[in-house]
Amino acid sequence: MERRKLDVLCLQETTWKGSKARDLGAGYKLYYHGENGTRNGVGVVVRGMHTNGVLEVRRITDKMMTLKLEIDGVLLNVVSAYAPQVGGGREEKEQFWEKLDEAVALIPKEERIITGADFNGHVGKGNRGDERVIGKYGYGARNDEGQAMVDFAHRTNMSVINTFYSKRESHKVTYTSGGKHTQIDYILCRRMHLKEGRDCKVIPGENVAKQHKVVIGKMRLMSRRRREGNERGKWVMAKEMVAGIAQDEVNKALKKMKRVDCGDLAMPKLKGECRQAGMGGGK
Structure with a gap:
């Protein structure tokens, strides 16, 4: 995260049990949730300069x-x-989309949304009939799970950022297994904020996971500030933000962290482990 200057990092398949927040060192803070120590689990890592701005989890x-x-x-x-x-x-899948619909519906429309997720589906190449929610630069062929994702984007007025940027294959493929290459990890934002996007691609050279690749998206957040006597106001850049998605080896590195007891707080030491996972190192 430090080398890539990521502001937030979305994690899946963490297999961590509990609902906690943990300081990771170097100013980064991890928020996570899991109900089972052997499967599932999600988390979000926030850059130190933004941790004081966390309002709700x-x-x-x-x-x-x-x-x-x-x-x-x-x-x-x-x-x-x-x-x-x-x-x-089928019931498990329907429940997932219902919960995601509810989560998005609770967020006021004027607020930004960045969704970093392993959707386990392929939206595929091309976008005929779906131009509002996906670009024409997807990868592979759409499957039922990918269609469910496109339907979700239509319902919630979201756009799949990955598909709006022309990239070589190595910058599209997010998952490799058994010689097969697919795109299943995506970053989404509200359709109305898609113009704030600056780039979105896979980083194939990062040694983060054996199968999943890191996906990084850049957005330039714009805020509207009103000038005196000007009802329309002026749009100015508030912050250029970088978001990422990672799995597997990053999660294993975090799970293997050595801890140093500081009173009642266990402070993990990330430096060695996360350098191996592609998160540490200098700028």
């Missing part, structure tokens, strides 16, 4: 949580989610 299920923070007057809601796998039951 909602831990919804062990596959979904939201975090609201204020950045230079802009209210940003970060959603970390982990959708059921392709072989999951």
Whole structure:
């Protein structure tokens, strides 16, 4: 995170049990939720300069949580989610989308939303009929899980940022297994704020996971400040923000962290482990 100057990082499949916040050192803070120590679990890591701006954390299920923070007057809601796998039951999948719909509905429309999630689905290449929610630069062929994601984007007026930027294949593929390359990890924002996006791509060179790749999105948050006698006001840049999604090896590194007891607080030491996971190091 330090090397890539990430402001927030969404984590899935953490397999951490409990609902806690933990200082990670170097100013970063982890918020996480999990109900089972062997499966699922989600988390959000926030850069130190923004931790004082965290206003609310909602831990919804062990596959979904939201975090609201204020950045230079802009209210940003970060959603970390982990959708059921392709072989999951119909009831489980329907429940996931219902919960995600509810989570988004609770966020006022004027506030920003960044959703970083493993949706376990493929939206595919092309966007005929879905131009408002996905771009034409997706990857592969759409499947049922990908269609469910597109339907969600239509219902909530969200856009899939990954698909709006023309990239080489290595900057699109988020998951590799058994010689197969797919795109299942996505970053979404409100359609009305898509113009604030600056870039979104996979970082193939980061040694973060054996299968999942880190996805990084850049957005330039704009706030409206009113001039005296000017009803329309002026749009100015509040902050250029960088968000990411990561899984597997990052989570293992965090789980293996050595802890130093400071009174009643266990402070983890990230430096060595997360350098191995591609998060540490200098600028």
